[in-house]
Amino acid sequence: MNTGPYSNEKVQKFIMENFIPLKSQCLWDKPTELMQKFEIKWTPTFIIHDPEGKEHHRIVGYLPVDDLIAQLIFAKGKIYFDTDRLLEAIAQFQTVIDQYPNAGPAPEAIFLLGVAGYKHTHDAKPLRQAYDRLIAKYPQSEWARRAEPYSAIPLST
Amino acid sequence: MVEINWERDFKTALEKAKKSGKPIYHDFWFDG
Numbered sequence: 200m201n202t203g204p205y206s207n208e209k210v211q212k213f214i215m216e217n218f219i220p221l222k223s224q225c226l227w228d229k230p231t232e233l234m235q236k237f238e239i240k241w242t243p244t245f246i247i248h249d250p251e252g253k254e255h256h257r258i259v260g261y262l263p264v265d266d267l268i269a270q271l272i273f274a275k276g277k278i279y280f281d282t283d284r285l286l287e288a289i290a291q292f293q294t295v296i297d298q299y300p301n302a303g304p305a306p307e308a309i310f311l312l313g314v315a316g317y318k319h320t321h322d323a324k325p326l327r328q329a330y331d332r333l334i335a336k337y338p339q340s341e342w343a344r345r346a347e348p349y350s351a352i353p354l355s356t
Numbered sequence: 357m358v359e360i361n362w363e364r365d366f367k368t369a370l371e372k373a374k375k376s377g378k379p380i381y382h383d384f385w386f387d388g
Contacts, residue, residue: 201360211358218381221369222362225386233366234384242386250373252366252380271381278379 207264213271218247247274255281262303269295269302280311285319306342309333313346327352 204210214220223233225242233239237246237254247256256274276291292315295308313329316322326349333343334350362383363369373380 205360208358211360214360214381215358217378219369219373219376219378220360220362221366221380221382222364223366223382223384225384227386237382237384239384242384244384246380246382246384248370248373248380248382250370250377250379252370252373255379275379 204262204264204267210264210267213268217271217275245270247271247278249278249282265299266302269299269304272299273304273308276308276311280315283318285315288315289319300336306333306337306340309337310342310346313349323349323352324354327354 201211205214223231225231225234225239230239237244241259243259243261245258245262246254248254255278256270258270262270272291273295276288276295279285279288279291289312292308292312295302295304296312299305309329309332313325313327316325316328326346330343330346330349330352333340333346337343363372366382369380369382372378
């Protein structure tokens with residue numbers, strides 16, 4: 200039975216089109232092999248694995264529909280980023296920023312968009328643009344602080 | 357309407373992921 204966000208048609212379609220969905224039950228009095236392998240300490244915990252099984256993203260705690268979809272798009276971006284498929288990573292991060300600006304991963308998506316842009320072009324301007332964007336939209340976020348070193352990068356060449 | 361067709365076995369999910377190229381969305385849940 201699909202309950203909570205899983206009862207939402209948009210979530211159902213997104214998960215089925217983009218992922219292999221896997222559910223593993225947790226038993227606190229007798230932790231399962233998978234709970235131990237992935238060090239699960241609270242539920243719900245969501246892990247995004249690449250097709251080889253490697254973990255790229257983890258979320259702990261309940262997520263409403265838009266936050267869940269934003270996290271899943273962001274997780275796809277992280278898989279691409281981690282495997283140096285930078286243009287595909289950029290597309291996923293841009294989607295989070297454009298379509299889910301109020302969702303949890305949006306500030307980190309801006310940060311990683313800047314990093315992926317820099318790695319792809321070898322031009323530092325995307326890093327500075329990430330800083331400017333974070334200061335403008337998410338000035339209180341940790342990601343704005345992490346981007347602070349990029350504030351000195353000139354935008355004009 | 358598309359129902360989510362959950363896998364329950366990690367190895368089966370891995371095989372399907374390798375075959376399809378899709379990542380795995382792994383939900384650890386507790387029914388208590």
